[in-house]
Amino acid sequence: MACVLEGPLRISVLSEVTATSRHYVDRLFDPDPQKVLQGVIDMKNAVIGNNKQKANLIVLGAVPRLLYLLQQVSSSPELRTECAVVLGSLAMGTENNIKSLVDCHIIPALLQGLLCPDLTFIEACLRCLRTVFISPVTPVQLLYTDPTVIPHLMSLLSRSERTQEYITQIFSHCCKTPEHQTVLFNHGAIQNIALLLISPSYKVRMQALKCFSVLAYENTQVSMTLVNVLVDGELLSQVFVRMMQRDQPIEMQLTAAKCLTYMCRAGAIRTDDNCVILKLDHDLKHAHELRQAAFKLYASLGSNDEDIRKKITETENMMDRIVSGLSESSIKVRLAAVRCLHSLSRSVQQLRTSFHDHAVWKPLMKLLQNAPDEVLVMASSTLCNLLLEFSPSKEPILESGVIELLCSLTQSDSPALRVNGIWALMNMAFQADQKVKMEIVRSLGTEQLFRLLSDPDTNVLMKTLGLLRNLLSTRPHIDHIMSSHGKQIMQAVTLILEGEHSTEVKEQTLCILANIADGNTAKDLIMTNDDMLQKIKYYMGHSNVKLQLAATFCISNLIWNEEDGSQERQDKLREMGFVDILHKLTQASDPNLCDRAKTAMQQYLA
Template sequence: MSCLLEAPLRISVLSEVTATSRHYVDRLFDPDPQKVLQGVIDMKNAVIGNNKQKANMIVLGAVPRLLYLLQQTSSSLELRTECAVVLNSLAMGTENNIKSLVDCHIIPALFQGLLCPELVFIEACLRCLRTVFISPVTPVQLLYTERTVIPHLMSLLTRSLRTQEYITQIFSHCCKTSAQQIFLFRHAALKNIAPLLTSPSYKVRLHAAKCFAVMTYQNTLVAIYVEDVRVDGERPSQVFVRMMQRDQPIEMQLTAAKCVTYICRAGGINMSSNHITLKTLPCLVRMCSKERLLEERVEGAETLAYLIEEDKQLQRIASTVDNLVGMLADYFKYPTSVSAITDIKRLDRDLKHTHELRQAAFKLYAALGSNDEDIRKKIAETENMMDRIVSGLSESNIKVRLAAVRCLHSLSRSVQQLRTSFHDHAVWKPLMQLFQNAPDEVLVMASSTLCNLLLEFSPSKEPILQSGVIELLCSLTQHDNPALRVNGIWALMNMAFQADQKVKLEILQSLGTEQLFRLLSDSDTTVLMKTLGLLRNLLSTRPHIDQIMSSHGTEIMQAVKAILEAEQCVEVKEQTLCILANIADGCTAKEFIMTNDDMLQKINFYMGYSNVNLQLPATFCVSNLIWNEEDGSQERQDKLRDMGFLEILHKLTQASDPSLSDRAKTAMQQYLA
């Protein structure tokens, strides 16, 4: 019986709520303007802090009517302003609310409202626009669809502190692409926003700084011009340095540090500047300490990683400040006990922070250890570090996995770590598992790491070979992503170095001659270079050279000829000539060169070329062809003498480069023996 009584009760309550909400909406259509105004004010009071009521108003059609009233010039200023206020309140609800407002074309209506001369209405429209645009569900390109909007917003910056706050906040959230950065830049954003860096309003200063950060991120053009702007006679970087002082709010310090970091990385400030080494870097290290909030520690570590990513000196400095390497170990100790958390919302939040902290720590470790052996050793010896990386490689969160493999890649540049920590923890096993249904970002970093683990001195090379990696790498060489093609062929090249004949033949069989020669004509020079490197490693050791050439010699010679005849850089032709020199070292393989007069003429040409990097391998090739201790050497010497090689060798004995002259003298001795 009790169950039967509850259902009508719920229906009646719902009906009552809907009827109340309908009453608010109906009053917007009253013929009396004063009653409409009062209705809007009452609606404003009803929806403040009440997401359910906001949703009801939207469902019942309040938004189109509010927008209509807002755009009517016959509406009073107070009514239009109150409509903007209510719309802003509705926008401060759920993401679904924002989607509904955008679908009702709120943005063009508010843009139109900015043309009104009355400041109070402009501020109300801007505030609502700010709320809509800072939502992640609002397409930021809507700010740029009408080309007159940005210039008009720039003109409104001088109207009041509120217009400055709202507009800079809109810009800082709606500058996501290079095209958007350039658009703002060309409409004098730097010049117009720079004075706001010294505004009496903290919020204006903060959002102005955020504008500088988003505009200069990875944008060389904007970054270079930043330092030409003046703020009360100072460069912006000087203002940002003051914003980093310890007496400033943490958000301001972090934002200023980001600005200087982005300007520096984009080329606007020298890496060795005191602004970087004495101010920005120490500020970001401070943000990594356990006294800071979790969000601040994440942001500080990620920004610092970006700052030092490509500079060895900054990496060394950072590694010595406040025991940063040890400090980052604390990032893995949160939360202390997930099982003790019963609040679901808190659990979700704590897991989110756990992922973000680990991701940030891995990123910073990767940046710190990317160049310096001592720093890598220090990182690897941090408590449980290798266990944490191995665990990170199998994290459910894709960003943590990517950051962990970046860290592993950084450490894999160390011969010592490859021989010790990597071998002891068998990191190749979880690394190989990353190749199963991973996004390209992870695949690129994992395959880069695999290249290092397959180096000749790595203890991991043998077990990786036994795991069937050759087929995996050959499949990567067929990938659309050039970086994956490079890594696939690079890893095969490393694997083929000083490998036994069985491995080399397996590589050739799995790759296939068709794919090998497709890679030799790849438009990406790096792919071509690594493929030539693979071929050079395959064609080493005489028995291997002869066997490979006996089955693939014709195709290899065709490929070599095509590369030498094409418009290629010196490095590509040098590698190709080295392959010829290797072929010339074979017992039977050298006949592929000796019976090809066209190829011999090409070798002759490059011996006399003006670049020693091409002359040297060409001379090596001739030296191998005429070596006295091999059968048929006399016939080969005679043929090459008749083709003018002896005269060229004689000239090269006088070459200014000692390596070239020595090689030419060695070849000449074969004729004299």
């Protein structure tokens, strides 16, 4: 029963609810208002940058109490503000945090808080709302449930630069459909937000600009209105043109260009208009900067969202633009293009469709032949994904002679390149035929394999163990590889099991040993090595259940009844005390370990 490994190795960590976290929550219920305020302030300081603490406090029920204190008129303005600040900090944690906050009805509570006259409290509520709404897991429709909310937010725009920044950012992220555009348009969004484009605050100008880009997107009504809007006596289109000047930040230039592009597509601006001709046709250097910014933007947008990745690849000619970006003269554009490609390659669907249709692997392989390390790291990361089992690009990449290239990456001085080289080989070896596996072993060489198994970078070591685990799968493959490299591999296994390594490293090593034990002839390399058998016995009695499970899996393979010589192996292992250990493990508290031990014991009883 050999195990193979594909993709990243993940470590599962259970969150522990600490006594300290309980203490923070208990203080929220103190009868003394001053002590409650100090408790909230201390909680605020404790959760900053600490996701584990945030999760603990949510689990312990801090959110309902904070919301209660925030909504009480009897609470002091300072206490209400601090509660909003803590809730905002909790929202900056994981997506699960956001889901918990939304489930506790944080949005209506904060929206209600905006009716309070205290500006500091309003700003704290808006900051928290902003953080909640920019999360992809928050239903944006919650902003439109109460018809009084949008007009009230419009009225708050004039209160301060902070209210302007937070409200426009909320609008930008919550304007997803034509219906949303219409609601904002009907409540005076264009007139109210246009004035913010000349704000002294860059953040306010930038968020206002983003608002216009989402309002004008595929919307003729908005675009036709924008073309006639005056901002301090200047046409809005000219304001956008100024924002595209070279002395402005790239993000501002790119977003202003979007606004003009959407207006042009809607027919609000003629295609031969000077602002289009002069400002969307930059010199080569500036065009490179914009392309780099665009690729970076798409890479960021698609990094964790499957729907956005789909929209990017379905945009007309987008994949062609990204592929052509891989051969741009500007190294920065090439890097941004491959970063965008890497972001999209995280999608199984895109690997099977767009990447295959556009033969992305060809320019990627060309890029890998000669590029600076920063480009090589991103390109090789992308290649790792293209070599996954379900990727149709895997076969042609294999035929292109990629193995030698990847083996050379494992010799790089850069740990990131060594990781990617061995990771790609690991993915390539997953369920591969014997010819491919032997080519990997031949190209990599025993000496280099040993160097990688003693690499100071743990990630390199883990991926190398993953490669070995995938190479040593399927009995004929196990026996073939062990017949020619068994002595060296067993030596490497011994060194790791005896060394100062993490539980994860030793678990993977024991899994490799279990695979070797599944071979027909390879298992003799274990059975004739009493020192190795003693090590397996030691790990069966280890305090860590993962190591116990892997060691027990190894013994289970050695004594399997249906294989030749099983009786002799069972007798030897019984003499060495393995049956007694298995019997104890059948009483283990861990159900997986208990089941594995019982399965092994049945081989003795059969």
